[in-house]
Structures are given as structure tokens and as C-alpha cells.
Amino acid sequence: MTHLWWARRDLRLDDNPALLEAQSDGPAAAVFAWTEAVHLWSGRRRAHLARSLWSLRDDTGGALAVARGRAAEVVLAAAQEADARVVWAAKEFSPAGVAEQQAVSEALEGDGRELRLHGSPYAVAPGRVLKSDGTPYRVYTPFLDAWRGHGWRAPAERADPDAFVSLGSLDDVDLDQRAAHGDSEDPIDPHHEFREERLRAALEDFIDGDVAGYAQDRDRPDLDATSHLSSALAFGQVHPRTVLAMLAPLRSDGSRVFQAELAWREFHADTLWHEPQARRESLTPVLAEDDWETGRDADDAFVAWRDGRTGFPLVDAGMRQLAQTGWMHNRVRMVVASFLIKDLRLPWQRGADHFRRALVDYDHAQNQLNWQWVAGTGRDAAPFFRIFNPQSQLERFDPDRRYVQRWIPELDTPEYPEPLVDHREERETTLRLHKRAKARR
Numbered sequence: 120m121t122h123l124w125w126a127r128r129d130l131r132l133d134d135n136p137a138l139l140e141a142q143s144d145g146p147a148a149a150v151f152a153w154t155e156a157v158h159l160w161s162g163r164r165r166a167h168l169a170r171s172l173w174s175l176r177d178d179t180g181g182a183l184a185v186a187r188g189r190a191a192e193v194v195l196a197a198a199q200e201a202d203a204r205v206v207w208a209a210k211e212f213s214p215a216g217v218a219e220q221q222a223v224s225e226a227l228e229g230d231g232r233e234l235r236l237h238g239s240p241y242a243v244a245p246g247r248v249l250k251s252d253g254t255p256y257r258v259y260t261p262f263l264d265a266w267r268g269h270g271w272r273a274p275a276e277r278a279d280p281d282a283f284v285s286l287g288s289l290d291d292v293d294l295d296q297r298a299a300h301g302d303s304e305d306p307i308d309p310h311h312e313f314r315e316e317r318l319r320a321a322l323e324d325f326i327d328g329d330v331a332g333y334a335q336d337r338d339r340p341d342l343d344a345t346s347h348l349s350s351a352l353a354f355g356q357v358h359p360r361t362v363l364a365m366l367a368p369l370r371s372d373g374s375r376v377f378q379a380e381l382a383w384r385e386f387h388a389d390t391l392w393h394e395p396q397a398r399r400e401s402l403t404p405v406l407a408e409d410d411w412e413t414g415r416d417a418d419d420a421f422v423a424w425r426d427g428r429t430g431f432p433l434v435d436a437g438m439r440q441l442a443q444t445g446w447m448h449n450r451v452r453m454v455v456a457s458f459l460i461k462d463l464r465l466p467w468q469r470g471a472d473h474f475r476r477a478l479v480d481y482d483h484a485q486n487q488l489n490w491q492w493v494a495g496t497g498r499d500a501a502p503f504f505r506i507f508n509p510q511s512q513l514e515r516f517d518p519d520r521r522y523v524q525r526w527i528p529e530l531d532t533p534e535y536p537e538p539l540v541d542h543r544e545e546r547e548t549t550l551r552l553h554k555r556a557k558a559r560r
């Protein structure tokens with residue numbers, strides 16, 4: 120009997136337990152739902168999705184159907200067309216993913232079919248790592264130890280690229296046209312590779328080479344010292360278990376630190392699973408509601424930040440890198456976020472919404488919880504009083520100014536704007552307001 124694989128954030132054949140289950144009784148049908156939500160993304164991220172699907176379709180011998188509509192409608196129609204009683208998919212843990220799989224499950228049940236969830240986008244599924252009293256970890260370091268202690272499975276074998284049946288008539292998204300569209304709209308960053316095989320090869324290269332220096336260089340935006348794996352993890356072309364298995368035999372500091380970064384990804388997903396309100400609400404308040412800036416001046420400041428015209432080179436270089444490539448270095452993400460929240464006193468949600476539209480590697484849990492981390496409002500966040508100084512961060516992490524010069528051609532000319540605010544004054548005001556808010560709580 121044919122089973123259906125509902126592809127979600129797991130666009131790969133390798134190490135994909137849900138897909139293997141779907142193929143366990145013979146060739147499987149495969150479908151991806153191109154939902155309305157995709158239309159809120161940037162053209163670049165949408166094009167990246169189209170390219171990734173195009174590549175996956177190629178890897179399935181043309182069998183993957185990509186159909187427009189809500190997941191519940193698309194998956195039900197595909198199950199009916201394939202005459203599949205059982206649909207397999209990876210389990211999601213974000214509030215939207217949970218609601219989606221619930222709706223799909225109900226639609227299938229109403230038609231005498233069944234959704235079976237197997238595997239997830241994480242090495243250890245959110246909710247699994249708990250303290251001895253059964254409650255979730257609130258602090259990252261003990262979570263990391265417990266997560267390492269819990270361990271994970273070895274990667275699953277590769278699915279059979281020849282064991283697919285086509286669902287031709289369902290397909291109604293022109294991937295060729297969509298994939299090409301992003302190209303004309305935005306030059307694509309060469310780092311945004313979208314083919315599973317090449318992503319895997321790039322990962323192998325990184326682990327054989329740069330990971331050794333990762334502990335030392337990962338905070339330097341002027342060096343290309345990080346893996347650029349984030350969009351492959353967000354779209355699921357690579358599973359973190361595969362990465363962890365590659366790291367296992369290594370003993371360098373770099374490989375250990377790299378593993379710990381993957382654990383941040385799991386920690387944030389775990390936090391959102393236990394506290395779904397964290398997607399919009401601060402877990403800990405830091406300022407009184409009316410201390411955040413609003414009105415025309417606040418809107419102008421936001422636009423200057425968004426467009427990379429604050430007069431603070433590291434902030435501006437980061438925002439331009441984001442605008443031009445859809446990716447930004449992690450250290451710089453922290454600096455621009457701190458600047459928005461603590462220098463401009465704009466709520467973190469505003470910055471997070473902009474990142475959602477602009478990042479190719481956008482991942483709901485990672486984005487919202489990293490913003491909360493910088494804002495000092497998260498579960499194990501940086502203390503609010505730690506305010507990044509954009510100038511000293513520049514001196515420390517881009518000592519030869521190569522990164523800022525690369526992204527701001529007019530940097531040392533009169534065209535470059537004067538600083539939008541006085542960092543020292545804003546810092547003092549923000550800290551004073553924070554103290555007052557704390558005293559009133």
C-alpha cells in the first residue's frame with residue numbers, strides 16, 4: 120500500500136526517519152504544502168525555498184508535488200490521490216507547527232486516514248531533556264550537560280531516490296519561475312547553497328578544515344570562520360544529528376564549541392515548546408511598557424536602523440549585509456539587536472519582525488529566543504545591564520575594519536551619516552529606566 124510523505128522543514132533524503140517509514144511498504148508519494156505564510160517572506164527567502172524544493176524534486180525523480188493551499192487541504196488531497204491511508208511527517212514543536220499538524224491530523228482522520236509523526240528537526244526533541252524533578256532547564260549550561268548526557272541516535276540511512284510515485288496532477292507551483300524570480304530581485308549569496316548534496320559537501324569541508332579554528336575565530340565577522348549551516352538546518356536539508364555524528368570523532372576545542380552552538384538551537388526550541396507565549400511576549404519584563412519609544416521619531420530611528428544608516432559602522436554594516444544577502448554574522452546580530460533595544464529603546468518584537476522578513480535562515484524559535492536573549496527578557500538571557508558598545512565591539516571583532524569597509528562603501532566620506540544617538544547618554548537613560556521598572560515590580 121502506498122504511503123504519503125508530507126515534507127515540512129525536512130527537505131532531504133538523507134537521515135530522514137519519517138521518509139524512511141513512508142517508503143517502508145514500497146514506493147511513497149511526496150507532497151509539500153506551499154501555504155499562505157510563504158507570501159509573507161522576503162522574495163529572497165521564497166526563492167530559496169523554491170530552489171530547495173526544485174532540487175528535492177529532482178532528487179525524487181520528479182515525484183515531489185508542491186501544491187498551494189493550507190497544509191490540511193493539500194495533504195488530504197495528496198493522500199486521496201495517492202490512495203494513502205497513512206501519512207508520515209516529522210514532528211514540529213513551534214506553536215504554528217503544532218497547530219498545523221493538528222489540523223492535518225484532523226482532516227485525515229475525518230477521511231478515515233491517519234497522520235503519523237516520526238523524528239523532528241532536532242537531535243533531541245524539545246521536552247525530552249528535563250531536570251531530575253521533571254521540570255525544564257531554565258539555564259543553558261546545565262541544559263547543555265544534560266543534553267550531552269541524554270545523547271542522540273545515529274543518523275538514519277539515506278532514503279531510496281527511486282522509490283517514489285508521482286502525484287503529477289496536484290502540482291501547481293511553478294518552481295522554475297519562482298526560483299528564478301529571486302535571482303532577478305536579489306543577487307543571491309553564494310553561501311545560500313540549496314542542493315542537499317552540495318550542502319553536505321560544504322559541511323564536510325567545514326568540519327575537515329575551519330571547525331578547528333572555530334572556537335577562536337567564530338566571533339570575527341571579518342573572517343569567514345563559521346559554517347553557514349543555518350539555512351540548511353532551517354529548511355532541513357541537513358539534520359543536526361548528521362552534523363553531530365561528523366563531529367563525534369573530533370577532539371578540538373573548535374568541534375566542542377561548535378557542538379555547543381548546536382545545543383543553543385535545541386535549548387531555544389525547548390524553551391519555546393515549554394513556553395509558547397515566548398514567541399511574542401517577553402518572559403521577563405525589563406522596562407515599563409510606556410518607557411519604550413513610540414511615535415514619529417521612533418519610526419524614523421527604526422528606518423535608519425533597518426537601512427543601515429545609524430552612523431555606527433558595525434550596526435550599519437550588519438544591517439546592509441542582511442539586506443544584501445539575507446544573512447548576518449552572529450556577533451553582529453547581537454550588536455544590531457542590542458542597539459535597537461537598548462540604544463533606540465524599541466521593543467525587541469519590532470526587530471524580530473524585520474529579521475523574519477529578511478533572513479534566509481529564519482527559524483521561529485531561534486529568532487524570537489535570540490532576540491529575547493539580547494533583550495534580557497529570555498529564559499537564560501544576557502543580563503539587561505550588559506549593553507553592547509558598538510564602537511568597542513567594532514575595535515574588538517573587526518580590528519582592521521575590513522568587515523565594515525566591505526559593507527559601507529562611503530564609510531570614510533562625508534556621505535556617511537553622523538551617529539544617530541549618543542551611545543553613552545542612551546545607555547545611562549536605559550539603565551535608569553530599567554532600575555526604576557525593577558524597583559516598581
Ligand SMILES: Cc1cc2nc3c(=O)[nH]c(=O)nc-3n(C[C@H](O)[C@H](O)[C@H](O)COP(=O)(O)OP(=O)(O)OC[C@H]3O[C@@H](n4cnc5c(N)ncnc54)[C@H](O)[C@@H]3O)c2cc1C
Nearest residue numbers: 345346347348349380384449452453480481482485486489
Ligand atoms: C537577534 C538574533 C536573531 C537570530 N535569528 C536566527 C534565526 O532566525 N535562525 C537561525 O538559525 N539562527 C538565528 N540566530 C542565531 C545565529 O546568529 C545564527 O544561527 C548563525 O549566525 C548562523 O550562521 P552559521 O550557520 O554560520 O553559524 P555557526 O557559527 O557556524 O553555528 C552553527 C550552527 O549552530 C547554531 N547556532 C549558532 N549560534 C546560535 C544561536 N545563538 N542560537 C541558536 N542557534 C545557534 C545554528 O544552527 C548554526 O547554523 C540569531 C541570532 C541573533 C543574535
